[in-house]
Amino acid sequence: METLIVALANVFVFALGASIGSFINVVVYRLPAGLSVLWPPSRCPHCLNQLKAYDNVPVLGWVWLKGRCRYCKSKISLRYPVVEATTGMIFLLVFLIFNISTLTLGYWAFCSWLLALSLIDLDTMTLPNPLTKSGLVLGLIFQIITGYSSDASWAGLARHLMMGIVGAVLGLWLFEAIALLGIFLQKEAMGAGDAKLAAMMGAWLGWKYLLLAGFIACTLGALVGIGAILLSQRKWGQKIPFGPFLASGAFITLFGGKPILTAYLQLFF
Incomplete structure (x- = not known):
């Protein structure tokens, strides 16, 4: 039971980090361009169609879409899932070292x-x-x-x-x-x-x-x-x-x- 709880905690932390990584992708794209990082919601930079929630799932969304926009079929950069996965791994590493603490946050x-x-x-x-x-x-x-x-x-x-x-x-x-x-x-x-x-x-x-x-x-x-x-x-x-x-x-x-x-x-x- 304890092993299962630890495994679920690790998965949750990785998922949390990957979600933050998804937002980091938005910040990296929009902040230098002088755009709001909060509005509008995530959209394809080519056809400007707003992404569905299930398309915006960190890492998995890119896999489901096979690296292409659902609407215009333009390629989605591999960097997006890589940044999400990297952030998830960093969050997990911090959690494993510093456990549940203010240091971790x-x-x-x-x-x-x-x-x-x-x-x-x-x-x-x-x-x-x-x-x-x-x-x-x-x-x-x-x-x-x-x-x-x-x-x-x-x-x-x-x-x-x-x-x-x-x-x-x-x-x-x-x-x-x-x-x-x-x-x-x-x-x-x-x-x-x-x-x-x-x-x-x-x-x-x-x-x-x-x-x-x-x-x-x-x-x-x-x-x-x-x-x-x-x-x-x-x-x-x-x-x-x-x-x-x-x-x-x-x-x-x-x-x-x-x-x-x-x-x-x-x-x-």
Whole structure:
């Protein structure tokens, strides 16, 4: 009986995440275009027919329709079910690690913001202010809630809030400094949106884990960039969106930051 309950809980969490992933697809498509993310309801971008509820079931709807619009038969991008399934897996992973807790609710929101920002950056080379700013505010609220609930004291609240504020300020200053260095060298090194995303990450992770996430992001970005150049996929100096690397660094740090830092300190100190 207990096994069945656990299995049903996992299925529910995955379905919830996939549903959020469906909404992330809407945000990624509409927000850069200046459209409302709430109205009108989901519709085919080609023929503009409103989708039926059973066509809009995450992942399964795409399978039932065989990847084509029911009305005009236009192809529906494979990215839609992939984003939905990926979000479902992220939600499930967070749930399995942090169980039923405020951390789970908070990290579901954090990961959703990171995923939406990554996809928008890949599509448009921009990181919209409404998402980075709202994500930063949510991160500070998250620090307040977790700080107070950790030891039920105002001291814990203040400590966590200060950790989030310091992380946000450090993220903003650090990446703006990198951007200024690029200007000094007459080469764009970092966009303004990247600094705002780093500030958002700092609000959620705190300054120590922000530094780790930033280091991981820079390492991944360098490896991918060099690999793309060697494979003749990109030219030297060609810009690449850095938001997905920052988000990847945040994901890795969220799930494995503590053992990574522990291993680093044991190795060098």
